Amino acid sequence: MWLGGFNMKKIEKRRQTLLLLLIIANIAFSGFFIVKANENRSDLLSGVLTVEGDRKGPEISPLLYGAFFEDINCAADGGLYAELVRNRSFEFLRSYTGWQRIYDRDKAEIVVENSKPINENNPHYIKLSTDCPGGELGLKTAGYGGIAVENNKGYRFSAYIRCEDDFDGFISVFIENEEGKSCGEVEITGLTGEWQKYSAIIKAEESAKEAVLAVMVQGVGTVYMDMISLFPLDTWKGRENGLRKDLVEMLAALEPTFIRFPGGCIVEGNLLVSAYRWKDTIGDPAERKTNPNLWIDFQSYGLGFYEYFLLCEDLGAEPVPILNAGLSCQVRGAQVVPMEELDEWVQDALDLIEYANGPVDSYWGAKRVAAGHPEPFNLKYLGIGNENWGPEYHERFAFFQEAIKEKYPEIKLITGAGVAYDGPDYRIAWDWAARIGADIFDEHMYCPPQWFFAHADRYDHYPRGVMEIFVGEYAAHGERRKNNLEAALSEAAFMTGLERNSDLVTMSAYAPLFNKVGASQWTPDLIWFDNTRVYGTPSYYVQQMFSVNKGDVILPFDFRKSPSAQGEDTMYFACSRDYENSDIIIKAANRSTEKQLVKIDLKSDNFTFSGEGQAIILTSERLSDENSFENPTKVAPVTEKLKTADKSFLYRFSPYSVTVLRIRY
Ligand code: AHR
Numbered sequence: 147m148w149l150g151g152f153n154m155k156k157i158e159k160r161r162q163t164l165l166l167l168l169i170i171a172n173i174a175f176s177g178f179f180i181v182k183a184n185e186n187r188s189d190l191l192s193g194v195l196t197v198e199g200d201r202k203g204p205e206i207s208p209l210l211y212g213a214f215f216e217d218i219n220c221a222a223d224g225g226l227y228a229e230l231v232r233n234r235s236f237e238f239l240r241s242y243t244g245w246q247r248i249y250d251r252d253k254a255e256i257v258v259e260n261s262k263p264i265n266e267n268n269p270h271y272i273k274l275s276t277d278c279p280g281g282e283l284g285l286k287t288a289g290y291g292g293i294a295v296e297n298n299k300g301y302r303f304s305a306y307i308r309c310e311d312d313f314d315g316f317i318s319v320f321i322e323n324e325e326g327k328s329c330g331e332v333e334i335t336g337l338t339g340e341w342q343k344y345s346a347i348i349k350a351e352e353s354a355k356e357a358v359l360a361v362m363v364q365g366v367g368t369v370y371m372d373m374i375s376l377f378p379l380d381t382w383k384g385r386e387n388g389l390r391k392d393l394v395e396m397l398a399a400l401e402p403t404f405i406r407f408p409g410g411c412i413v414e415g416n417l418l419v420s421a422y423r424w425k426d427t428i429g430d431p432a433e434r435k436t437n438p439n440l441w442i443d444f445q446s447y448g449l450g451f452y453e454y455f456l457l458c459e460d461l462g463a464e465p466v467p468i469l470n471a472g473l474s475c476q477v478r479g480a481q482v483v484p485m486e487e488l489d490e491w492v493q494d495a496l497d498l499i500e501y502a503n504g505p506v507d508s509y510w511g512a513k514r515v516a517a518g519h520p521e522p523f524n525l526k527y528l529g530i531g532n533e534n535w536g537p538e539y540h541e542r543f544a545f546f547q548e549a550i551k552e553k554y555p556e557i558k559l560i561t562g563a564g565v566a567y568d569g570p571d572y573r574i575a576w577d578w579a580a581r582i583g584a585d586i587f588d589e590h591m592y593c594p595p596q597w598f599f600a601h602a603d604r605y606d607h608y609p610r611g612v613m614e615i616f617v618g619e620y621a622a623h624g625e626r627r628k629n630n631l632e633a634a635l636s637e638a639a640f641m642t643g644l645e646r647n648s649d650l651v652t653m654s655a656y657a658p659l660f661n662k663v664g665a666s667q668w669t670p671d672l673i674w675f676d677n678t679r680v681y682g683t684p685s686y687y688v689q690q691m692f693s694v695n696k697g698d699v700i701l702p703f704d705f706r707k708s709p710s711a712q713g714e715d716t717m718y719f720a721c722s723r724d725y726e727n728s729d730i731i732i733k734a735a736n737r738s739t740e741k742q743l744v745k746i747d748l749k750s751d752n753f754t755f756s757g758e759g760q761a762i763i764l765t766s767e768r769l770s771d772e773n774s775f776e777n778p779t780k781v782a783p784v785t786e787k788l789k790t791a792d793k794s795f796l797y798r799f800s801p802y803s804v805t806v807l808r809i810r811y
Pocket of ligand 1 (some may be wrong): 324409411412533
């Protein structure tokens, strides 16, 4: 029929053809065909990610991403702890470690003595004497690989000094630059026959990277010294006995929700005699014991439990101390505290809780007050044992558990899983922990990147309702244990699994945290530094991306690979919702050499999307790419605006990338 010049039959046919084309196009767009004709393979749709925007999954544990601190790789002494003098109290096995003695042997004497110490915890001190005027007599130290000072900045020198009646003179203290020129000095006068602490500020008149501190006796007679110390005034929060500001800032930028301290194997010690004992680490630094450090040298304990608690408070992180369970390190020989002597160790744990939380008039609470902190530290978590396992551990743990739960039922105890994260030993540990009603089970994994990729679903099918899991130490150890993109990528893949299961995995921490270049015993590590510089590794940025973009509840999702997408899975996801910012958050790791085009469907009847969104992307050209002092952000996240951030949109995940998408509703 003709109607006003139109052929209705033809129109109807065209309409049907158009409809058919539209249907085909729609199906193609839904991810089952090629998105656009004539484009290359990498523009094939890899899959469709459907996020259930309205279906709240479990809440994400507020403590999911924390930090693990241990004095390994000079992380504390020579690192975070801002003291610039090594072996300040002459308590190292070789008393002169770190010190150069300046004297003429024929005319003067320098020896370490212990007959009249400043206190019983600090038995050794140094004696300098001469009866020949005019000669050089003193000590020099380069601290931890050179003392770095900055022009115009102040440094607090302090020392305990006494002298014999025959002494006539004073002490001059210099900071000498690399050329031996003084770049700041003070004089200490008025010495007496009794130990006294002398303190003075040295203002640096120029910068030097590798200066030395010189403490020289001017005059004749005999002088004794101990606790020779030099601190920058510019510490974190300007505290005396403080921490290195730049390193704390790096840590703070991770926004850790807890800090586990003081380790690690260091808790256990090589031998029981060198196990970490928190009571030796509080109070006046001059009264703290020096303890062997199984990683290297000794621990000054200047960064002790009080400082750890303060640091946690500063960063808004829960303190998670780990105490020795009455066993020295089991991979290094395992000495055990006899059961009849265990009370002392259990009492240490009870006293720690009192120190942290107890009333101001309690014995240990009063020590907290004396340190300057009447308010409690609100300790909620306590680990008993590090990587301990087997009957000896189980027997001892039971004693701790009974005593602590009886007096402090509110404290959640962390139970070690040993060194195994799989296999029969792990199973035994898990069954035991489940049987005794453990609160939190501490699993450690140091494995190749391939393991982390392959086990990103480790917790997807774990039994619920038995105990919480603390992935207390983990890091990808690839070839030559590098902190490269591959390691970071695999950790990100694994972390999507931690987050998806954070009803079960309530806490996690990469380990170790710090590495001082040139003084390290363990790689890889999260943050690298020297005496003046610091940078984050790719793993650091992954931790940060996950931590600062955590979200409040897990959102269920489904990722359907396109039939056309070949090969093994290369994408890993976790989805969540952030109420405060009204964001849907998608975290993704793409381990493929190819970009991955994914259609993202945010299923929801309740949201109106604002069209705004952000993509935070960490990637680099090669899996072997690393950061360095010279190029500290070679592998670091960049933030881009999302071009389309709606209910449904296409997103191309870069090759070798970790991406956080924040879609605002
Ligand atoms: O993180 C380094 C060490 O690895 C820890 O001290 C120990 O717990 C683990 O074996």
